Amino acid sequence: MARIYMIRHGKAAAGWDSDPDPGLDDLGRTQSEAAAQDIMQRExxxxxxxxxxxRRCRETAAPLAAxxxxxxxxxxxxxEVPSPTDDLEERGRWLRGVMAGTWAEAVPSSGGAHTAYDTKxxxxxxxxxDALLELKEDTVIFSHFIAINVAVGHALEDPRVIxxxxxxxxxTVFETKGDTLALIEKGREADTKVN
Structure with missing residues (x-):
């Protein structure tokens, strides 16, 4: 059994519909320092x-790594969740739509066949x-909003994307239990828009 600390990156300098790989803004850098302190108090x-x-995850990981x-x-x-388009405006619209529903709605099948993107x-x-379940020792992971929700959804058997x-x-803290994840602690929740 491994304990997994899954940390959402600090606030990015740009939103997911305006920059494909932004770094952190000043608040994000402060959040990355606070996350490092949180983990070091626990472990x-x-x-x-x-x-x-x-970049936003690597920069968030930097204080703890140092x-x-x-x-x-x-x-x-x-x-980050793969997008069906490289156009940032279209990606933003797609992502807002996907986040409002379930995984079954995000990956509709027509006659049981999935598109190449659905499969991706x-x-x-x-x-x-799989990345979490393969861990054999306690680990810290710096990741993204939807990826963390994937892990929570798996642990709680919740079909919603968010x-x-x-x-x-x-x-957010998980433990591996054979071929499942157990949610130990939800992270602090946002009350502002997602970016």
Missing amino acids: QIALPILSSPL AWKFEPVIETRVA LLTWRQSVV SFRPDNGSV
Whole structure:
């Protein structure tokens, strides 16, 4: 059994419909420092650190990595949800629509056949869960809003794409239990718009 601390990246300098890979803004940097302090208060020894390859996650991981004196391992399976388009405006509209429903609505099947994108989305969703379930030791992961929701949805058997709104820099805690995840603690929830 492994305990997993899944941290949402700090506030980004731009929203997901205006920049494909923004870094952190000043508040985001403050949130990354606070997340590092939170983890170091919980754990007396350094744990492995995994991070999404996206800049906002790597920058959020940096204070903890510096304190523990080692580099995070990049884990592509906990990256941002893949989009069916590279156009940022279209991506924003698509994402707002997907976030309002269930995974079954996000991946509609026509006669049982999925499009190539539907398959990519289903594969990504499963890969988030697989990345967590494969962990054999306590680990800290810096990830994204929807990826954290995938893990929570798996743990609670909740079919919604969004079952809670983890705030920037919040820590959600899971434990692996065989081929399932147990949700131990939900992170602090956001009361502002998601970006």
